[in-house]
Amino acid sequence: MSRIGRKPITLPKGVEVKIETGNLITVKGAKGSLTRQLSPSILFEKTETGFQVNRPDDSNQSRALHGLNRTLFDNMITGVSQGYRRDLEIAGVGYRALKDGNDLVVLLGFSHAIKLQPPEGITFGVEGTTKVFVSGIDKELVGAQAARIRALRPPEPYKGKGIKYAGEIIRRKAGKAGKAGKK
Numbered sequence: 001m002s003r004i005g006r007k008p009i010t011l012p013k014g015v016e017v018k019i020e021t022g023n024l025i026t027v028k029g030a031k032g033s034l035t036r037q038l039s040p041s042i043l044f045e046k047t048e049t050g051f052q053v054n055r056p057d058d059s060n061q062s063r064a065l066h067g068l069n070r071t072l073f074d075n076m077i078t079g080v081s082q083g084y085r086r087d088l089e090i091a092g093v094g095y096r097a098l099k100d101g102n103d104l105v106v107l108l109g110f111s112h113a114i115k116l117q118p119p120e121g122i123t124f125g126v127e128g129t130t131k132v133f134v135s136g137i138d139k140e141l142v143g144a145q146a147a148r149i150r151a152l153r154p155p156e157p158y159k160g161k162g163i164k165y166a167g168e169i170i171r172r173k174a175g176k177a178g179k180a181g182k183k
Contacts, residue, residue, distance in 0.1 A: 027077055032080055032137045042069045084136060084137070084139045085142070088131070088149055095162075104132065155168075
């Protein structure tokens with residue numbers, strides 16, 4: 001059995017789960033509500049402390065979906081109870097970020113400033129001028145928006161300029177070696 005799929009899901013206080021036919025799952029908590037259609041072949045059993053996810057058989061399809069559906073369900077519960085946050089760092093001379101209402105404005109050495117509007121359920125934040133964060137209750141959407149911001153100016157390996165995830169390690173390269181043999 002899948003090690004991830006076998007793990008029980010604990011339900012924190014204040015979180016309500018509603019499972020409809022065809023595994024349409026709605027999770028409500030302090031931060032909001034999420035709805036997602038999970039695989040109809042996977043079985044969700046209510047226990048005293050939370051839920052247990054089981055698969056109907058050992059076919060390759062069921063084995064592949066077992067851990068995935070358990071993780072998606074657990075991410076929904078964590079999102080509505082705690083939320084998700086992804087931090088980004090901006091490095092480079094003149095590179096900075098600003099808030100304009102709900103929008104994020106980034107200056108990345110282009111001839112113009114780039115203005116990004118957050119989708120519903122996502123908030124952008126700026127700490128100082130070089131730290132940006134994306135927060136929300138949907139883990140997939142938070143990660144996608146953080147990747148969208150990073151893609152504006154990915155970090156380059158020579159000087160390290162660009163936008164990177166907090167804690168991301170950029171392997172640096174040496175620059176030109178120069179002309180050593182010329183007299």
